[in-house]
Amino acid sequence: MLLIFTDLDGTLLNSDDYGYDAALPVLKQLQELKIPVIPVTSKTRSEVEVLREQIGLTDAFIVENGSAVFIPISEQNLASPQTENWGDYYLMQFGFNYTEARQGLQKVAEVLNQPLKGFGDLSEAEIHQLTGLHPEDVKRAKNREFTEPFVTPKNLTSVEIEQAVNPWGFQVVVGDRFSHLIGQKAGKGKAVQWLIEQYQNHQPDAKIITVGLGNSPNDLPMLEVVEIPIIIPGKQGPHPGLQNRGWEVAILSGCQGWANAVREISRRLDINLN
Incomplete structure (x- = not known):
């Protein structure tokens, strides 16, 4: 089972115009294959909800720098005794209000x-x-x-x-x-780890492979806890704070770099993305 965790601004979204068109075909194929694409962002729930609707995401998402995980009600299998009902979601809160x-x-x-x-x-x-x-x-x-x-x-x-x-x-x-x-109990890494555990608890016999894509030091906690960390560079190259870690670097920036990197990883894992 493949889980894809992704930053938004400068990663899935272009840093200059917030465009995402180049990623749409890949996102559609991932949805068809039921491969979760999970935003991990400093953005608010309100911001992510609009984006999810625009690009067709239906999976859980992590907001406000790992302060909360929102799990759609339809994904009840990922809820736990720690989560609470929050409108259309189950909420796992790590930070303050x-x-x-x-x-x-x-x-x-x-x-x-x-x-x-x-x-x-x-x-x-x-x-x-x-x-x-x-x-x-x-x-x-x-x-x-x-x-x-x-x-x-x-x-x-x-x-x-x-x-x-x-x-x-x-x-x-x-x-x-x-x-x-x-x-202090919040953080992108902590939230990602918790969500991986929920997927594993639901499918204890499944081999879960985790991919993380990010573009800045803000993404380090997420990138450090996934198996396959991928850096999305800016127009001038990778952020200095992410260099010299031995991690893969996408060839292009923004949504095009994101799409190419996900296609390449999928190919290596024998997942057929057209």
């Missing part, structure tokens, strides 16, 4: 003695200006349930930020523009 994340950001700002601007402090217009997201996408990005992104302070190192958040039960995924305040 959004109210706790907002309170955490205020505490961290006090410790650092400087204001930290989170998504909850920014208007939709400000987020649009900072991200270039379409106004409708900004609304979905602000619809957070577990974590709080904040503008990365330029005068602090990632170590200084981490030291400020850890005593409060948080960790931080530091980015160039935004950093994400998430719970």
